[in-house]
Amino acid sequence: MPTHNKSGYEIRLELLQMAMSLVNDRYHTSLDTQRVYAEKTGNTVFEMPSDDRVANAITIAAELYDFVGTK
DSSP: OOOOOOOHHHHHHHHHHHHHHHHHHHHHHHHHHHHHHHHHTTOSOOOOOOOOHHHHHHHHHHHHHHHHHOO
16 A cells, blocks of 8 residues: 655645634534523523634644644
């Protein structure tokens, strides 16, 4: 079975995809929490969580890249 060494671009892309997935999960969990709380308290309006997912994903991806690059 041939092995494929990933390029730096492929590694960074995968790390960014992982970070974006993590950030999206966190955002939607926060959104669901706000919605459920509003329903339980009888409110029809709830506050949307801040949407800085792209910036957070880039920060997390950089942290993951630093971790992977550490020997």
